[in-house]
Amino acid sequence: MATADFVVVANRLPVDRVVGPDGAETWRTSPGGLVAALEPVMHQVDGAWVGWGGQADLALEPFEANGIRLIPIRLSAREVAEYYEGFANDTIWPLYHDVIAPPQYHREWWDSYVTVNRRFAEAAAEAVAQNGTVWVHDYQLQLVPQMVRALRPDVTIGYFHHIPFPMHGLYAQLPWRDQVLRGLLGADVIGFQRAQDASYFVAAVRRRLKYDTKATTISVPVDEQTRTVIAKAFPISIDTAPYLELIEKPEVQARAAEIRESLGNPKTILLGVDRLDYTKGILHRIKAYGELLDAGRLKVEDATLVQVASPSRERVDAYVQLRDEIELAVGRINGDTDTMDHSAIRYLHQAFPREEMVALYLAADVMLVTALRDGMNLVAKEYVATRADNRGALVLSEFTGAADELRQAVRVNPHDIEDLKDAIMTAVEMPRAEQSKRMRSLRRRVLEHDVNAWSSSFLEALATARAART
Structure with a gap:
C-alpha cells in the first residue's frame, strides 16, 4: 500500500x-x-x-x-x-x-x-x-x-x-x-x-x-x-460557506415561512437543536419554558418551543432513560397548555438535512443552547451564521466552549432554572436595535474564525x- x-x-x-x-x-x-x-x-x-x-x-x-x-x-x-x-x-x-x-x-x-x-x-x-x-x-x-x-x-x-x-x-x-x-x-x-x-x-x-x-x-x-x-x-468552528449559500435560496426562505405558518405564526419561535444527550440540558430548558408558561410570563398563543433531538447512542441505558423523561415532560406541558390552534412544544426526535436545519434557524427568533457541559457546541455558531439580517437572539450556556468566543450572546447558567427563565425572557423581549448590535458582533466572530x-x-x-x- x-x-x-x-x-x-x-x-x-x-x-x-x-x-x-x-x-x-x-x-x-x-x-x-x-x-x-x-x-x-x-x-x-x-x-x-x-x-x-x-x-x-x-x-x-x-x-x-x-x-x-x-x-x-x-x-x-x-x-x-x-x-x-x-x-x-x-x-x-x-x-x-x-x-x-x-x-x-x-x-x-x-x-x-x-x-x-x-x-x-x-x-x-x-x-x-x-x-x-x-x-x-x-x-x-x-x-x-x-x-x-x-x-x-x-x-x-x-x-x-x-x-x-x-x-x-x-x-x-x-x-x-x-x-x-x-x-x-x-x-x-x-x-x-x-x-x-x-x-x-x-x-x-x-x-x-x-x-x-x-x-x-x-x-x-x-x-x-x-x-x-x-x-x-x-x-x-464551522464551514460557514454552505450556510451563507443556503440562506440566499428562495426555497429555503419559503420553507422558513412555511414553518412559522405551520406553528400558527406565533410572535416568538424558540429553537433547541441537540443530539439526544444528557449533557445538552434539554430537560432543564423544557422545565424553564414550562414554568414560564405556568407563570403567565409566556403565553402558548405567542410562543412555541421547537426542540429537535436527533437520536443518539440508543443502546446505552442512560440515553433510553433520558428520551423517556423528555417525552414525558413534553407531553405534560403540552397537555396542560395546548389550545386547538397552538402547541407549546413541537418535539422532533429525528435528524434533518442541512437545508431543513437552515430553514429552522431562519424561522427561529431565539436560539436556546443550554448545555450543562459542552466542548464547543457548533449549533450556536450555525445559528449565528444564518442571521444575515442581524435579527434574533442567542441564549448560550456559560459551560460551552462557544461561550468563550460568542460574548454577545445572552449567557446563562442552565443549572439555575430561575436564571435560565430570566435569560429566555431577556432574549424574547430584546429590542431590535440590541438584537442587531449583538448579532453583528457574533457574526463577525463566526465568519472570521471559521473552520x-x-x-x-x-x-x-x-x-x-x-x-x-x-
Missing part, C-alpha cells in the same frame, strides 16, 4: 455506507464538523484517513471516496459494545462531562479500548510516509499518539480533543488515568476547545506524572533527554513542532 504524507485518524471514516434497494453499495459524505473541516485539507495534501466503517464486523479493503484515500478499521460486535459503547461512551464521555451521569468502570472495557487503539495506531503507522504527519482525533483514541510514536518515531503527531477535559478531582477517578495521560503525551501538539481544558490537562500531567510544565508546554522525559509537547486551545482558520492554526502548530524536531 502506498504511504501518505498526512494521515488523519478518527473513530469514523468521513463517509457513511449506504446500501440501495438493489443491494448496491455507495458511500455518502458524513455530516459533521470534523469532516467539513478536514476534507479540504485532505484534498490539498497527499492524505489518507484511518477510521471505522460504522458497522460491526464490516471488513473492507482500503478504497477511495470523494478523492480521499480511506483505510477502514474492522471492529467486532463485541468491540463495538466494549470499546465504543462501553469505555468511550459510558466511561470517558460521562467522566469528561463533569459526571452529569455516573461513569462505569469495567476492566474488560478498558482492555478492549487498548486493543482497538492499538489497531488504529498500527494502521496509521503503516499508512504514513517517512517524516510524515499523523493527526489523531478525539476521546475514542487517546492512546493512539503514544502507540504511533513507539512504532514511528520519525513522524510528527497531533491530537485534537473535541470534548471537555475534566478538572483533576474528577479525572483522578479514572482507574487508568496515568495510561491515558501518557497516551496523549505521545503527540507533539495536543489541542483542546478551551484554554480551561488545556490547563486541566497540564495540571493532571504535573500532579500525576510529575513532569515539568510551563504555561502550554510540557517536558516529557525520553531516555536521558526531554521532548517538548504543546497543549493549548484551538477552538473549532478553515481552525485547521490552519492547528496545522501551523504542527509545522512548528516538526521544524523544532529537525
Whole structure:
C-alpha cells in the first residue's frame, strides 16, 4: 500500500455506507464538523484517513471516496459494545462531562479500548510516509499518539480533543488515568476547545506524572533527554460557506415561512437543536419554558418551543432513560397548555438535512443552547451564521466552549432554572436595535474564525513542532 504524507485518524471514516434497494453499495459524505473541516485539507495534501466503517464486523479493503484515500478499521460486535459503547461512551464521555451521569468502570472495557487503539495506531503507522504527519482525533483514541510514536518515531503527531477535559478531582477517578495521560503525551501538539481544558490537562500531567510544565508546554522525559509537547486551545468552528449559500435560496426562505405558518405564526419561535444527550440540558430548558408558561410570563398563543433531538447512542441505558423523561415532560406541558390552534412544544426526535436545519434557524427568533457541559457546541455558531439580517437572539450556556468566543450572546447558567427563565425572557423581549448590535458582533466572530482558520492554526502548530524536531 502506498504511504501518505498526512494521515488523519478518527473513530469514523468521513463517509457513511449506504446500501440501495438493489443491494448496491455507495458511500455518502458524513455530516459533521470534523469532516467539513478536514476534507479540504485532505484534498490539498497527499492524505489518507484511518477510521471505522460504522458497522460491526464490516471488513473492507482500503478504497477511495470523494478523492480521499480511506483505510477502514474492522471492529467486532463485541468491540463495538466494549470499546465504543462501553469505555468511550459510558466511561470517558460521562467522566469528561463533569459526571452529569455516573461513569462505569469495567476492566474488560478498558482492555478492549487498548486493543482497538492499538489497531488504529498500527494502521496509521503503516499508512504514513517517512517524516510524515499523523493527526489523531478525539476521546475514542487517546492512546493512539503514544502507540504511533513507539512504532514511528520519525513522524510528527497531533491530537485534537473535541470534548471537555475534566478538572483533576474528577479525572483522578479514572482507574487508568496515568495510561491515558501518557497516551496523549505521545503527540507533539495536543489541542483542546478551551484554554480551561488545556490547563486541566497540564495540571493532571504535573500532579500525576510529575513532569515539568510551563504555561502550554510540557517536558516529557525520553531516555536521558526531554521532548517538548504543546497543549493549548484551538477552538473549532464551522464551514460557514454552505450556510451563507443556503440562506440566499428562495426555497429555503419559503420553507422558513412555511414553518412559522405551520406553528400558527406565533410572535416568538424558540429553537433547541441537540443530539439526544444528557449533557445538552434539554430537560432543564423544557422545565424553564414550562414554568414560564405556568407563570403567565409566556403565553402558548405567542410562543412555541421547537426542540429537535436527533437520536443518539440508543443502546446505552442512560440515553433510553433520558428520551423517556423528555417525552414525558413534553407531553405534560403540552397537555396542560395546548389550545386547538397552538402547541407549546413541537418535539422532533429525528435528524434533518442541512437545508431543513437552515430553514429552522431562519424561522427561529431565539436560539436556546443550554448545555450543562459542552466542548464547543457548533449549533450556536450555525445559528449565528444564518442571521444575515442581524435579527434574533442567542441564549448560550456559560459551560460551552462557544461561550468563550460568542460574548454577545445572552449567557446563562442552565443549572439555575430561575436564571435560565430570566435569560429566555431577556432574549424574547430584546429590542431590535440590541438584537442587531449583538448579532453583528457574533457574526463577525463566526465568519472570521471559521473552520478553515481552525485547521490552519492547528496545522501551523504542527509545522512548528516538526521544524523544532529537525
